[in-house]
Amino acid sequence: MLTGGEVDNVAGLLTLRERQALTIYATAAVHAVLDSNPIFEALDRQVVTRHLVALETPVRTDLQLTFTLFAVPGKVPLYLEDPAAAPAVETGEMAVGISVTDGRHTLHYIPGCAAMTPALANRLRNAELVYFDGTLWSDEEMIRAGIGQKSGLRMGHMSVSGPEGTVAAFRELGVRRKVLIHLNNSNPVLLDDSAERAAVTAAGWEVAYDGMEIEL
């Protein structure tokens, strides 16, 4: 189940080659990314099913789970950007979140999101569990650290901190468990003893770690 066509969304597929049977669920736009890169033919189409998913259309899987893809504010992958075009934040099939339900419990998985819209807030209100984009603590963090020339918003990510940030955006949503995922290594929230970690913990957030398991 792919949430976009960016390198970190799709490159891992190349380690699943070449005779491992699986199904790739993605929007038409993301499947088009795979189709336009011949290297993904390493996932042999006779073994690996490519399943087209429409937004807002539940997909029932053999795991007894139902998945629904929905658009979130985001952008096209950096490597597909037209350098001459304005770096607009767009919504569409290229950046999606996933709702997963077994009929009794529901979680939402949103690894990249550029802004909290009213529609997204409505979807998440009073949710049991939300995994959410924690890429950067502040918008200029990578520029200040000298490891990038782009702001978070320029890369399609809202920041954790700030008046327009994730912590603020979730404050009134009543989400029961909130987990930051997809953290960039420049995000000080990753440090157990940082002031930033203390701040998100105080605001009711957890920070994901390898091997984390949550039972609903």
Next chain:
Amino acid sequence: MLTGGEVDNVAGLLTLRERQALTIYATAAVHAVLDSNPIFEALDRQVVTRHLVALETPVRTDLQLTFTLFAVPGKVPLYLEDPAAAPAVETGEMAVGISVTDGRHTLHYIPGCAAMTPALANRLRNAELVYFDGTLWSDEEMIRAGIGQKSGLRMGHMSVSGPEGTVAAFRELGVRRKVLIHLNNSNPVLLDDSAERAAVTAAGWEVAYDGMEIEL
């Protein structure tokens, strides 16, 4: 320095993105593979230099080392194969070995090779150090294990064992140190206590391991 356009030759580039300065040395055919997959534009061309290397033409690097690419018997990447075409073993820019020298010592690095030709034997005769394709122990190994439908030769790899195999092909070449690399996880040589490991050790071969260092 890329030795081919197969997934295991090039996919690692995607983890070096996106602002890490490096130079990619490769033949025109391998650069064409990168060019035809937009995802490799993640390696920003303003930061990552793409250096075209002609076969048999020494390239001097700022490491005080000189590299020479040479063709070995091999084949095009599986994902670029024309299913209707005969699975011929071809020689060309798509499968290359590398000779590395500092002017005093020389090593040869050949991670994929479908056959020992007279030209290759001449190149390697009495060499100080050769790293060589150890993908499979026997040609039908993956088919027998039920993990693939293709023979080693079909994938462009000669086997370690057998009358046409690597151990036999090197027996009279007088190479001082011989190291098997690029071992598939089906190759019993990987097991320290296997009969196959004992056989290659008796024949003067070493098996590469993570962190291996060799001083010439």
